[in-house]
Amino acid sequence: xxxxxxxxxxxxxxxxxxxxxxxxxxxxxxxxxxxxxxxxxxxxxxxxxxxxxxxxxxxxxxxxxxxxxxxxxxxxxxxxxxxxxxxxxxxxxxxxxxxxxxxxxxxxxxxxxxxxxxxxxxxxxxxxxxxxxxxxxxxxxxxxxxxxxxxxxxxxxxxxxxxxxxxxxxxxxxxxxxxxxxxxxxxxxxxxxxxxxxxxxxxxxxxxxxxxxxxxxxxxxxxxxxxxxxxxxxxxxxxxxxxxxxxxxxxxxxxxxxxxxxxxxxxxxxxxxxxxxxxxxxxxxxx
Amino acid sequence: xxxxxxxxxxxxxxxxxxxxxxxxxxxxxxxxxxxxxxxxxxxxxxxxxxxxxxxxxxxxxxxxxxxxxxxxxxxxxxxxxxxxxxxxxxxxxxxxxxxxxxxxxxxxxxxxxxxxxxxxxxxxxxxxxxxxxxxxxxxxxxxxxxxxxxxxxxxxxxxxxxxxxxxxxxxxxxxxxxxxxxxxxxxxxxxxxxxxxxxxxxxxxxxxxxxxxxxxxxxxxxxxxxxxxxxxxxxxxxxxxxxxxxxxxxxxxxxxxxxxxxxxxxxxxxxxxxxxxxxxxxxxxxxxxxxxxxxxxxxxxxxxxxxxxxxxxxxxxxxxxxxxxxxxxxxxxxxxxxxxxxxxxxxxxxxxxxxxxxxxxxxxxxxxxxxxxxxxxxxxxxxxxxxxxxxxxxxxxxxxxxxxxxxxxxxxxxxxxxxxxxxxxxxxxxxxxxxxxxxxxxxxxxxxxxxxxxxxxxxxxxxxxxxxxxxxxxxxxxxxxxxxxxxxxxxxxxxxxxxxxxxxxxxxxxxxxxxxxxxxxxxxxxxxxxxxxxxxxxxxxxxxxxxxxxxxxxxxxxxxxxxxxxxxxxxxxxxxxxxxxxxxxxxxxxxxxxxxxxx
Numbered sequence: 001x002x003x004x005x006x007x008x009x010x011x012x013x014x015x016x017x018x019x020x021x022x023x024x025x026x027x028x029x030x031x032x033x034x035x036x037x038x039x040x041x042x043x044x045x046x047x048x049x050x051x052x053x054x055x056x057x058x059x060x061x062x063x064x065x066x067x068x069x070x071x072x073x074x075x076x077x078x079x080x081x082x083x084x085x086x087x088x089x090x091x092x093x094x095x096x097x098x099x100x101x102x103x104x105x106x107x108x109x110x111x112x113x114x115x116x117x118x119x120x121x122x123x124x125x126x127x128x129x130x131x132x133x134x135x136x137x138x139x140x141x142x143x144x145x146x147x148x149x150x151x152x153x154x155x156x157x158x159x160x161x162x163x164x165x166x167x168x169x170x171x172x173x174x175x176x177x178x179x180x181x182x183x184x185x186x187x188x189x190x191x192x193x194x195x196x197x198x199x200x201x202x203x204x205x206x207x208x209x210x211x212x213x214x215x216x217x218x219x220x221x222x223x224x225x226x227x228x229x230x231x232x233x234x235x236x237x238x239x240x241x242x243x244x245x246x247x248x249x250x251x252x253x254x255x256x257x258x259x260x261x262x263x264x265x266x267x268x269x270x271x272x273x274x275x276x277x278x279x280x281x282x283x284x285x286x287x
Numbered sequence: 288x289x290x291x292x293x294x295x296x297x298x299x300x301x302x303x304x305x306x307x308x309x310x311x312x313x314x315x316x317x318x319x320x321x322x323x324x325x326x327x328x329x330x331x332x333x334x335x336x337x338x339x340x341x342x343x344x345x346x347x348x349x350x351x352x353x354x355x356x357x358x359x360x361x362x363x364x365x366x367x368x369x370x371x372x373x374x375x376x377x378x379x380x381x382x383x384x385x386x387x388x389x390x391x392x393x394x395x396x397x398x399x400x401x402x403x404x405x406x407x408x409x410x411x412x413x414x415x416x417x418x419x420x421x422x423x424x425x426x427x428x429x430x431x432x433x434x435x436x437x438x439x440x441x442x443x444x445x446x447x448x449x450x451x452x453x454x455x456x457x458x459x460x461x462x463x464x465x466x467x468x469x470x471x472x473x474x475x476x477x478x479x480x481x482x483x484x485x486x487x488x489x490x491x492x493x494x495x496x497x498x499x500x501x502x503x504x505x506x507x508x509x510x511x512x513x514x515x516x517x518x519x520x521x522x523x524x525x526x527x528x529x530x531x532x533x534x535x536x537x538x539x540x541x542x543x544x545x546x547x548x549x550x551x552x553x554x555x556x557x558x559x560x561x562x563x564x565x566x567x568x569x570x571x572x573x574x575x576x577x578x579x580x581x582x583x584x585x586x587x588x589x590x591x592x593x594x595x596x597x598x599x600x601x602x603x604x605x606x607x608x609x610x611x612x613x614x615x616x617x618x619x620x621x622x623x624x625x626x627x628x629x630x631x632x633x634x635x636x637x638x639x640x641x642x643x644x645x646x647x648x649x650x651x652x653x654x655x656x657x658x659x660x661x662x663x664x665x666x667x668x669x670x671x672x673x674x675x676x677x678x679x680x681x682x683x684x685x686x687x688x689x690x691x692x693x694x695x696x697x698x699x700x701x702x703x704x705x706x707x708x709x710x711x712x713x714x715x716x717x718x719x720x721x722x723x724x725x726x727x728x729x730x731x732x733x734x735x736x737x738x739x740x741x742x743x744x745x746x747x748x749x750x751x752x753x754x755x756x757x758x759x760x761x762x763x764x765x766x767x768x769x770x771x772x773x774x775x776x777x778x779x780x781x782x783x784x785x786x787x788x789x790x791x792x793x794x795x796x797x798x799x800x801x802x803x804x805x806x807x808x809x810x811x812x813x814x815x816x817x818x819x820x821x822x823x824x825x826x827x828x829x830x831x832x833x834x835x836x837x838x839x840x841x842x843x844x845x846x847x848x849x850x851x852x853x854x855x856x857x858x859x860x861x862x863x864x865x866x867x868x869x870x871x872x873x874x875x876x877x878x879x880x881x882x883x884x885x886x
Contacts, residue, residue, distance in 0.1 A: 034398045085590055091397055092343060093589050096538050099531055100585040107578030218527060222409050225402045260417025267410035271403045275390045
């Protein structure tokens with residue numbers, strides 16, 4: 001029973017990871033930018049949900065669309081003011097810029113809310129269901145389901161809609177997309193906003209069972225990195241699979257080892273995977 | 288460096304050494320000095336990998352922490368004095384860096400490497416925090432006492448002297464290697480990895496050296512820090528702040544230079560102090576305010592001065608200098624005499640013997656046959672041209688010859704040995720060199736530096752070879768210009784010169800005539816003949832048919848990956864199939880004239 005329990009909670013966590021990592025990989029795919037501030041957008045989502053909860057008692061799950069929209073707007077602004085000017089700069093400059101944004105977001109929230117740990121105490125926080133003896137926390141179950149649905153919707157959007165195919169086209173060949181008359185600029189802006197909105201949604205959805213602090217972002221960014229690396233940068237399908245695998249591996253390791261040790265082992269394993277398959281686990285080896 | 292510069296450097300070091308003993312010293316001042324010098328030292332270490340070799344490592348904060356932890360644990364568990372423990376730490380850090388560098392073998396580069404190096408930091412963080420014998424999440428304390436033998440002092444001034452000595456040693460070391468083999472190899476790798484490999488540089492090895500060396504050096508500073516603050520813990524030494532500090536410091540100064548990272552460290556400490564003086568850091572609002580200023584400075588610098596402050600000043604100075612300088616320094620004519628001087632080969636006598644043999648080579652790209660069953664024998668001392676329409680497989684054949692592409696079947700023999708499994712850099716060191724269709728110079732380096740990279744492959748007297756080649760190619764008055772400042776035809780000359788500087792026995796030139804006007808083609812043809820006259824075997828890919836006919840001893844015609852004809856220009860041109868498939872029907876009438884013009 002323990003094994004199934006571990007797999008189920010891993011799956012639920014994995015669904016949220018996928019949501020975060022998907023936005024991350026989209027931005028990389030279209031702009032070749034590694035956004036170190038991506039986790040900060042998740043953090044903003046958490047604070048957005050927190051404010052709506054404490055001020056007006058809006059449940060984080062209900063405020064999710066609004067939070068996603070607001071963080072999406074922050075993302076659009078961030079793109080216009082900070083990312084667009086350095087699109088042509090060397091990778092190193094881009095990396096340092098997003099590092100700078102990471103610190104900026106962190107410190108702005110620190111200034112506004114202080115450094116204390118916060119929680120949102122929803123009435124259903126401690127509820128569980130126990131089908132066939134497997135204990136599942138209700139908020140985590142809801143988070144997993146919502147995250148999976150939003151990820152699926154995004155995936156369908158990318159595959160089926162015109163805007164989605166524009167994003168995929170840009171990720172493959174920007175020049176080609178411009179040649180057939182597309183506006184790269186609009187696609188970039190849209191991608192960044194979408195990526196931020198997904199991060200915001202992830203933030204809202206995990207608020208009921210997470211500790212909220214200005215410093216949670218970097219850890220989230222790292223996990224998104226690792227998932228995206230394992231899945232192959234800029235590859236949405238790979239990210240989906242890798243997110244779920246990562247969530248499950250983490251859950252299993254956390255059960256077997258002390259938590260810090262589990263993290264260490266997991267990250268080292270990811271490094272080994274990347275060295276062995278640098279273009280992602282699910283792509284053929286590099287030619 | 289000029290004597291006046293050495294004098295200035297000596298004075299600066301003397302001042303740094305003397306500062307903690309000056310009458311108006313304060314403990315606060317010495318503290319700032321120690322921090323600034325330590326950050327300067329660390330920035331310089333990171334800069335070896337990040338700036339010189341172009342490796343985006345985010346793990347150097349962790350290598351620094353490995354130094355701190357290793358020496359502290361060795362002292363507490365084994366009683367090893369930190370004076371020795373610091374070298375043990377350097378060893379552990381260098382080994383860790385070398386293992387991480389295995390990623391280069393898997394062709395992990397750029398941002399990918401940045402990310403896995405960051406993963407290493409977080410892995411270590413987790414492992415240390417959950418290992419009680421390493422102090423766990425609370426960290427390790429080092430007792431405060433006066434104990435010279437164990438690197439422990441009550442006053443701050445001895446620390447200042449130690450870190451200044453480390454710093455001075457590092458700066459002198461970096462100056463010493465500035466024009467050496469290591470530095471040249473790193474610059475070449477940073478600018479263009481493939482070109483570096485083709486010029487005889489084992490890029491993997493030099494990347495590992497850059498990582499291991501910078502990790503080991505920075506670990507020494509880690510031990511220093513542990514002994515200085517007497518407390519280490521996962522958040523204080525394994526946090527991202529250390530790494531961010533190094534990135535920002537280097538960024539604010541200027542990446543890749545010696546002075547930039549040092550200036551950046553001074554700037555960094557100054558900003559931090561100003562912020563702390565303005566806003567008390569005790570409150571979270573105070574800390575946040577400081578961080579906001581900090582990130583704002585960073586963002587402004589990246590947008591306004593992408594090459595840092597030192598870079599900005601340098602660009603200004605260069606602009607003024609260029610205005611004063613004669614703006615149209617044109618390249619000189621070729622000097623064939625100097626060429627013979629540079630390339631002369633005493634040991635080679637077997638002219639006419641087979642030097643390159645291609646045997647039934649097939650290359651497929653995803654089901655498309657780029658080369659099918661191509662065979663070719665090239666005698667030493669000849670000029671061989673490979674012609675054919677676009678997509679004929681010419682460049683693929685070159686890639687096979689130079690070891691960039693391994694054939695799916697068939698073999699290439701060079702000097703009687705199969706080149707299978709021999710890395711590209713080794714082929715270059717064995718005397719087989721190539722140029723690239725699109726010029727691939729080290730554009731951020733000077734003409735001399737470009738030539739020097741080539742000369743290091745095989746030449747005994749590197750300075751001499753560089754001088755000979757730059758005269759031979761008429762680039763002597765451009766020697767201090769950056770490759771990116773040259774005209775297109777000069778860039779082509781430099782690319783050729785860089786390959787010639789390797790003193791090759793066989794040189795493969797990929798469409799070297801493309802884009803040149805008639806006079807330039809004639810001039811270059813003369814040069815290639817001169818190269819050939821020294822005994823160098825020349826293999827050319829060309830579209831300029833006339834040049835090939837006049838130049839080549841042997842011509843290979845490829846079409847769709849298949850050999851159509853191979854022989855002397857006269858033989859080849861008389862084959863009907865060549866005329867039909869490559870030259871087209873109409874060309875056949877003018878052919879006799881063309882061939883007749885050959886030598």
